[in-house]
Amino acid sequence: MSEIRLQIDGKEVTAKEGMTILEAAQSAGISIPTLCHHEKLEPFGGCRICIVEIEVRGWTKLVVSCVYLVEENLVVRTRSEKIDRIRKTLVELLLAHAPDSPQLQALALEYGADKDRFEKDASFCIHCGLCVRYCAEVKKKNAVGFVDRGIRKEIVFIPEIAAKECNRCKECFSLCPTSYLQAAFVLTEALAFPRASSQARCPG
Amino acid sequence: MDIDRIDQIIGKHQGEPSSLIQVLLEIQSENHWLPKEAIERVSEKLEVPISRIQHIATFYKAFSSMPRGRHEVHICMGTACHVRGATRILDTVQDLIGIKSGQADQDLKFSLETVNCLGCCALGPVMEIDGKTYGKLSTTETAAVLERYE
Amino acid sequence: MARLNTPEELEKFRQEIVSKRDPNRSCISICAGAGCLASGSSEVMGAFKAEIKKQGLTTDVDTKGTGCPGFCERGPVVVIYPEEICYLQVTPEDVSEIISQTIKEKKVVDRLLYVEPTTGEKATHESDIPFYKHQERNLICNNIKIDSKSIDDYLAINGYSALAKVLSRMTSEEVVEEIKKSNLRGRGGGGFQTGRKWEGSRNAPEKIKYVIVNADEGDPGAFMDRALLEGNPHSILEGLIIGGYAIGSHEGYIYVRQEYPLAVENITLAVKQAEAYGFLGENILGSGFDFFVKVHRGAGAFVCGESSALMTALEGRVGEPRPKYIHSNIKGLWNKPSVLNNVETWANVPLIINKGADWFSQIGTKGSKGTKIFSLVGKIINTGLVEVHMGITLRDIIYKIGGGIPGGKKFKAVQTGGPSGGCIPTELLDLKVDFDELTKAGSMMGSGGMIVMDEDTCMVDVARYFIHFLTDESCGKCLPCREGLRQMDKILTNITKGKGKVGDIELLEELAETAIEASLCALGKSAPNPFLSTIHYFRDEYEAHIKDKRCPALFCKDLIAYYIDPDKCQACMICLKKCPVEAIDGGKKKIHIIDQEKCTNCGICFEVCPSRFNAVKKISGEPVPPPIPEEERIIIKKSKEK
Numbered sequence: 001m002s003e004i005r006l007q008i009d010g011k012e013v014t015a016k017e018g019m020t021i022l023e024a025a026q027s028a029g030i031s032i033p034t035l036c037h038h039e040k041l042e043p044f045g046g047c048r049i050c051i052v053e054i055e056v057r058g059w060t061k062l063v064v065s066c067v068y069l070v071e072e073n074l075v076v077r078t079r080s081e082k083i084d085r086i087r088k089t090l091v092e093l094l095l096a097h098a099p100d101s102p103q104l105q106a107l108a109l110e111y112g113a114d115k116d117r118f119e120k121d122a123s124f125c126i127h128c129g130l131c132v133r134y135c136a137e138v139k140k141k142n143a144v145g146f147v148d149r150g151i152r153k154e155i156v157f158i159p160e161i162a163a164k165e166c167n168r169c170k171e172c173f174s175l176c177p178t179s180y181l182q183a184a185f186v187l188t189e190a191l192a193f194p195r196a197s198s199q200a201r202c203p204g
Numbered sequence: 205m206d207i208d209r210i211d212q213i214i215g216k217h218q219g220e221p222s223s224l225i226q227v228l229l230e231i232q233s234e235n236h237w238l239p240k241e242a243i244e245r246v247s248e249k250l251e252v253p254i255s256r257i258q259h260i261a262t263f264y265k266a267f268s269s270m271p272r273g274r275h276e277v278h279i280c281m282g283t284a285c286h287v288r289g290a291t292r293i294l295d296t297v298q299d300l301i302g303i304k305s306g307q308a309d310q311d312l313k314f315s316l317e318t319v320n321c322l323g324c325c326a327l328g329p330v331m332e333i334d335g336k337t338y339g340k341l342s343t344t345e346t347a348a349v350l351e352r353y354e
Numbered sequence: 355m356a357r358l359n360t361p362e363e364l365e366k367f368r369q370e371i372v373s374k375r376d377p378n379r380s381c382i383s384i385c386a387g388a389g390c391l392a393s394g395s396s397e398v399m400g401a402f403k404a405e406i407k408k409q410g411l412t413t414d415v416d417t418k419g420t421g422c423p424g425f426c427e428r429g430p431v432v433v434i435y436p437e438e439i440c441y442l443q444v445t446p447e448d449v450s451e452i453i454s455q456t457i458k459e460k461k462v463v464d465r466l467l468y469v470e471p472t473t474g475e476k477a478t479h480e481s482d483i484p485f486y487k488h489q490e491r492n493l494i495c496n497n498i499k500i501d502s503k504s505i506d507d508y509l510a511i512n513g514y515s516a517l518a519k520v521l522s523r524m525t526s527e528e529v530v531e532e533i534k535k536s537n538l539r540g541r542g543g544g545g546f547q548t549g550r551k552w553e554g555s556r557n558a559p560e561k562i563k564y565v566i567v568n569a570d571e572g573d574p575g576a577f578m579d580r581a582l583l584e585g586n587p588h589s590i591l592e593g594l595i596i597g598g599y600a601i602g603s604h605e606g607y608i609y610v611r612q613e614y615p616l617a618v619e620n621i622t623l624a625v626k627q628a629e630a631y632g633f634l635g636e637n638i639l640g641s642g643f644d645f646f647v648k649v650h651r652g653a654g655a656f657v658c659g660e661s662s663a664l665m666t667a668l669e670g671r672v673g674e675p676r677p678k679y680i681h682s683n684i685k686g687l688w689n690k691p692s693v694l695n696n697v698e699t700w701a702n703v704p705l706i707i708n709k710g711a712d713w714f715s716q717i718g719t720k721g722s723k724g725t726k727i728f729s730l731v732g733k734i735i736n737t738g739l740v741e742v743h744m745g746i747t748l749r750d751i752i753y754k755i756g757g758g759i760p761g762g763k764k765f766k767a768v769q770t771g772g773p774s775g776g777c778i779p780t781e782l783l784d785l786k787v788d789f790d791e792l793t794k795a796g797s798m799m800g801s802g803g804m805i806v807m808d809e810d811t812c813m814v815d816v817a818r819y820f821i822h823f824l825t826d827e828s829c830g831k832c833l834p835c836r837e838g839l840r841q842m843d844k845i846l847t848n849i850t851k852g853k854g855k856v857g858d859i860e861l862l863e864e865l866a867e868t869a870i871e872a873s874l875c876a877l878g879k880s881a882p883n884p885f886l887s888t889i890h891y892f893r894d895e896y897e898a899h900i901k902d903k904r905c906p907a908l909f910c911k912d913l914i915a916y917y918i919d920p921d922k923c924q925a926c927m928i929c930l931k932k933c934p935v936e937a938i939d940g941g942k943k944k945i946h947i948i949d950q951e952k953c954t955n956c957g958i959c960f961e962v963c964p965s966r967f968n969a970v971k972k973i974s975g976e977p978v979p980p981p982i983p984e985e986e987r988i989i990i991k992k993s994k995e996k
Contacts, residue, residue: 145255265654282574326426
């Protein structure tokens with residue numbers, strides 16, 4: 001694989017072909033904030049927090065660094081007035097769901113986000129998709145998935161699979177930035193798991 | 205819906221996973237909804253995880269996870285119909301049948317859905333029931349149309 | 355039916371079909387498109403068939419169910435050939451007169467002709483009707499001439515001759531060059547240079563490539579693709595096969611939205627017919643080129659009209675778009691080079707091949723060649739599909755072709771480009787319609803929806819409507835679109851309900867920037883356009899809603915009140931009886947008063963008050979005048995007063 005030279009925040013970075021800007025930045029010790037990214041998972045491009053400004057073939061544009069592949073002579077800026085403004089709004093939109101999330105609070109501090117900018121919403125899932133993707137791509141169990149679309153989109157456990165698999169796994173629990181996942185699991189367990197275990201205890 | 209019929213539909217599409225949506229559309233159209241058993245069977249035969257099928261069954265408006273009425277009423281809420289008063293027609297239908305969009309009535313006679321454009325834009329406002337399209341509706345005509353259905 | 359194995363066999367067969375048809379024979383063409391069907395054209399067809407049989411004319415007169423000619427509001431549309439007499443709004447009751455007068459005695463039935471509303475002039479032939487006269491109907495003209503379910507009819511109008519020409523006399527490079535030379539730009543909304551898109555795929559080294567027809571037509575208010583696909587499915591199929599040949603693809607997909615069942619039916623039938631005749635399959639017309647087509651139905655998601663989401667749906671997944679950093683003509687369906695084009699784009703291909711790129715590029719403007727079909731709908735007298743050359747002015751479309759605004763109302767704006775577009779106001783009516791001019795005006799061509807709005811349309815509600823639509827249709831994967839549009843929807847809804855606050859506009863503009871800059875796909879990126887264009891041209895309406903709690907167009911339910919003017923009310927009791935919540939108090943000679951507490955703002959009283967009285971008023975932004983004293987409510991007849 002050939003080497004690619006690019007510039008990130010004024011620093012010369014050497015990357016391998018096929019790497020994303022995010023990977024190249026991380027290898028050079030330059031930090032770009034992320035929420036939906038995980039090194040074991042395929043890039044998702046959902047939270048858009050990792051947007052950066054690039055200059056390519058005379059054009060300047062904003063791209064998400066977790067998905068965009070490095071190109072020779074690419075010029076990348078990870079902070080700017082525009083980027084910061086957009087990241088601030090994105091964080092504020094998420095704070096309307098999960099104001100207590102540690103990751104979101106850290107980002108709020110960095111970008112001056114106001115947690116009360118938008119009206120609070122009942123659901124504190126931020127749709128990073130880490131749980132769904134981890135269960136599908138790493139554990140290959142598909143015990144939890146998305147349903148519906150747009151603002152009605154939610155994560156849902158498949159009770160039959162979750163009953164068999166989750167109690168001895170729970171690896172996704174530590175990935176959830178808001179602990180909505182744990183809450184959803186507990187609710188599913190209480191309402192929908194097949195009653196095999198309780199019948200074993202009370203056979204009459 | 206019996207398993208053999210589901211298997212037949214799957215077989216028609218050579219059991220290809222990419223035909224998933226087409227298979228589900230046929231099951232929905234024959235059965236008027238997608239029961240859990242159908243989703244489980246399709247998952248088994250096409251070797252596709254249940255979570256993916258569930259996402260598809262809820263993402264696309266053509267599918268319903270609850271039985272729909274004998275007569276599916278669709279009200280077009282496209283721009284041309286909106287500008288000509290589609291919201292009034294929707295309100296009228298909701299009041300007359302006593303249900304909101306996305307619901308079916310108690311006897312499963314009618315179910316109501318809004319649609320984002322049926323392509324009869326010149327005839328707005330438009331309502332479609334069981335494949336028959338009614339255009340240029342007024343609130344009184346809407347009531348008359350609904351009364352024709354058993 | 356034997357397979358046609360060479361271009362010569364095709365020509366021979368075509369001549370046989372044409373020679374068997376007598377051009378002087380009477381043929382009654384009845385539109386069998388979805389619009390006219392909704393207006394009862396199948397009953398009209400049934401009546402014609404029965405009457406022809408009754409009068410013993412079956413050997414002399416043909417009937418034909420045809421494709422949509424686009425004048426849907428005046429349907430059912432019937433055209434009598436060979437005279438080309440055009441009758442509108444035909445009912446089964448008119449049929450016997452048409453047969454006895456027009457068919458037998460060659461006389462015109464005056465009352466079924468088109469009447470120009472201002473001059474009263476009648477038009478006998480389709481080409482005389484102002485709606486059609488000013489159009490340039492290169493694509494849609496054939497719809498009324500053919501039975502959409504007959505491949506022979508398509509062959510009779512020179513169908514598949516472009517395919518024969520391409521396969522026998524052109525190399526794939528030559529085909530791509532011709533399309534490039536024509537400067538055909540995508541008709542689905544992106545307006546991308548079609549030839550360049552094809553070239554990118556053609557040059558990709560992969561062996562497996564795909565060509566795809568996007569017939570998802572999700573823009574509400576647009577139905578051009580429906581008319582083309584339903585009415586002349588073979589023309590799109592021919593274009594697709596030529597495209598496959600040009601880029602080196604052997605597999606095509608036609609993705610049709612399931613809300614168009616007739617289009618699904620007709621294109622599925624067309625594919626079967628084409629297979630039987632040898633236009634699809636192996637070794638087409640002896641050229642050695644193989645090509646196969648599958649029809650796929652959509653399942654009800656506007657986002658699947660976006661090309662990468664459509665491809666994801668074809669793969670059997672939810673329609674979530676993919677980043678466009680690597681173009682889909684290089685890595686598309688199953689990561690293979692895929693050319694996706696809109697129905698109308700494909701329909702232009704056989705035309706360009708047969709008539710030449712030079713002919714095509716002479717029509718239109720510098721940046722936009724050829725014709726475009728628009729769906730002219732909303733507050734307009736002549737509603738329907740109009741095909742015009744690029745560069746015609748909006749004024750000509752709306753007034754010359756559309757006939758202007760009904761009810762004597764004033765034009766306010768025309769919305770183009772669907773949910774990704776904007777509203778164009780009166781001062782820009784002389785804009786020459788083409789891709790770049792529309793974008794400069796803050797809107798876009800989009801797929802061709804043209805929704806005319808008048809003084810009674812609230813522009814804030816228009817923005818709210820589109821944002822609400824997109825909130826419902828968003829796939830939900832990316833944050834700026836899912837959450838950004840959700841908040842914009844809330845704010846705009848509050849503004850239309852009189853709950854707007856100072857600072858709302860600035861917040862909306864910030865959310866707009868976030869969506870435009872950071873969204874994953876074009877749905878999110880273009881979602882703020884209707885808001886941005888209405889705030890640009892109609893800012894005063896927003897400020898009235900927010901500051902004065904007033905809706906200038908008197909539309910927003912929560913900001914208007916219905917009031918009966920005591921000076922005009924004649925106590926006719928019509929509104930009183932029709933009121934669904936019994937909110938009107940009054941009597942036979944007692945001036946009516948609306949009880950504002952009970953009133954639900956349904957507007958029925960406003961609709962039913964006789965126009966000679968015009969007593970029910972809508973008011974906004976001001977308090978409802980207090981009711982007049984009881985004694986003044988009794989209407990005393992003038993004669994008694996003397």
